[in-house]
Amino acid sequence: MKPQGAMKDFESLLCLCNIKTTTLFKLIISFIIFLSFSYVFNSINLTSFSIQSLEKSLRNSSSIFVQNPTEKSAGNFQTYPIIPQEKTQLRHIVFGIASSSKLWKHRKEYIKLWWKPEEMRGFVWLDKPVKRSTDDKQCLPSVKISSSTSKFKYKNSIGDRSAIRMSRIVSETVRLGLDDVRWIVLGDDDTFFFAENLVRVLSKYDHNQFYYIGKSSETHRQNIHFSYNMAYGGAGFAISYPLAKTLAKMQDRCLHRYPKLYGLDDRIQACMAELGVPLTVEMGFHQLDIYGDAFGLLAAHPIAPLLSLHHLDVIEPIFPNTGRIQSLRRLKMPMKLDSAGLMQQSICYNSVKNWTISVSWGYATQIFRGIVPAREMEIPLRTFANWYRMHNEVGFSMKTRPLSTNACRRPFVYLLSNAIYNRATNRTASEYVKIQNRNSECNWKETVNPSHVWRVEVYKMREPNLWDKPPRRNCCRVLPSTKEGTIAVDVGECREGEIIEL
Structure with missing residues (x-):
């Protein structure tokens, strides 16, 4: 009886186990299905969240994806083309010109020449008000009177405390x-x-960043006494507006720390050093801390747009006898005809006459005997x-090179006398006339004497976008000419495979 009863108990238990096993199996299957649905659901939510996050990120970064305000459901957004930011124009620049009531009557004539x-x-x-004629008001910038700088100490024994006033032009602007x-x-x-070239240069830089540009x-x-990291104020320098606003917040505190400095530019540079902003060098700014004739420097201008000329009262007139x-x-x-090409040097050779010819477009040409x-040639005389x-x-x-005392090595110099522009061909024609050469005697027999050449004609394609490309010196080619005492030269971008060689 016991075994039989035990068997029945076992069968009952087995039946119960089968029921529980089936239930457990069903529970496991249900749990797996639940996990699967949860995974899919979370994946969909994650994707939706990622899209929303991406959309928000793109929208904040001015991406090409912008959510349509009429769509309210997540993920529904349309694409709109971004409008490219306008290139820097002249109206985006504000000039601050440092002057004084004492020098205003004379110096204003320089400003009239370039101001538009x-x-x-x-x-x-200015330090104080000045009388302004009707012509002054029409042809010159508005006048502002600088605020008092009496609270600042000035301890430089050879300078002038007006430097403090002038350095604050940035903040006051x-x-x-x-x-x-x-x-x-x-x-x-x-x-x-040279305003058009200034716009060309500043257009290269992101004005939303911190830039301190000069030379x-x-x-x-001078650079040892002051700093090679300083932009000279006479040559002019540019400060991006975000940097100018940051400078304005701390400049007065900064000025109190430097009472022994000399001028406005080294005070600005001292504050830039505290802000951690280095000088970005542009070779077209010209302080012209020189005396005498700037011809050698200008006739071998670096391959960069001409931006400024300073110390006009110190150097000799750039065209003699005027x-x-x-x-x-x-x-x-010539600046009005082709400002981008102004004073850009080109070098070519006349192999028949054994001459080297240099053209500083819009300013001067030179003929050298020999090659x-x-x-x-690119080193200033x-x-x-x-x-x-x-x-x-x-x-x-x-680096500079001496002006030779050997008559055979001295150049024949021709200065600009006229320039015209042909709209039909987009080409300029400029004329350069020889100035007196006192050392024309030369016994070289290997070269033809250029003394009979009294006029140089230069033909050049107008290139307003010259500086949108990597800098390269233009090439020039000697053209045939039947005019007595005249040589003709073509100047322009180097052709494929063309280099400056004899």
Whole structure:
């Protein structure tokens, strides 16, 4: 009986186990299905969240994906093309010109030469009010009177405390609250700015970032005394507006720390050092810390757009036998035709006559006897002395070469006399006339004497987008000419495979 009862108990237990096993199996299957649905659901939510996050990120970063405000459900967004930000224009620049009531009557004539009242924004900052004629008001920037700097100490024994006032032009310009400003450009009242080229250069940089753009001095000792990291104020320099606003917040505190500095530019540089912003060098700014004739420097201009000329009261007129104002007026003629190419040097050779020809477009041409390598031709002739009135080559911050005493090695110089533009061909024609050459006697027999050439004609394609490309020196080619005493030269971009060689 027991075994039989035990068997029945076992069968009952087995039956119960089968029931529980089936239930357990069903529970396991249900749990697996639940996990699967949960995974799929969470994946869908994660994807939706990722899309929303991506959409938000793209929207915040001004991406091409912008949510349609009429769509309220998540993930429903449309694509709109981004409108490219406008390139920097002249109206985005505000000029701050440092001047004084004492020099205003004379220096304002320089400003009139380059200022464009209808296109430019800016102010002349003076120490006190001056009388302004109707012509002044129409042809010059508005005048602002700098605020008092009596609270600042000035301990430089050879300088002038007006440097403090002038260094604060940046801060005072920011406080005017002008709209749509990208750059503040500072310069002196005896600085000539080439505005179109300035726009070309500043367009290369992101004005939303911190930029301090300018150039050091041509005199080595000046840079040692001040800093190679300093943009010289006379040559002019540019500060991006976000940097200018940051400088304005701390400049007065910064100025209190530097009472022994000399000028406005080293005070600005000291504050830039505290902000951690280095100098970005643009070779077209010219402090011209030199004396004498700047011809050698300008005739071998670096491969960079011409941006400014300073110390116009110190250097000799850039065209001899004329006044300083008249010289600059003559330079404005080619500037209006092709500002991008102004003073750009080209080098070519006349193999038949064994000549080297250099063209500084819109300014001067030179003919050298013999073949002079391009690497030598691009070095400025030392027609000038440095700021400490020394002519030795170690006094300059760039390499120079001496003006030879050998008559055979001295160039024949031709200066701009006229320039015209042909709209139909988009080409300019400029004329350069020989100046007196006192050392024309030469007994070289290997070269033809250029003394019979009294006129050089230069033909050039107008290239307003020249500086949108990587910098390269233009090439020039000697053209056949039947005019007596005249040679003709074509200047333009180097053709494929063309290099500067004989």
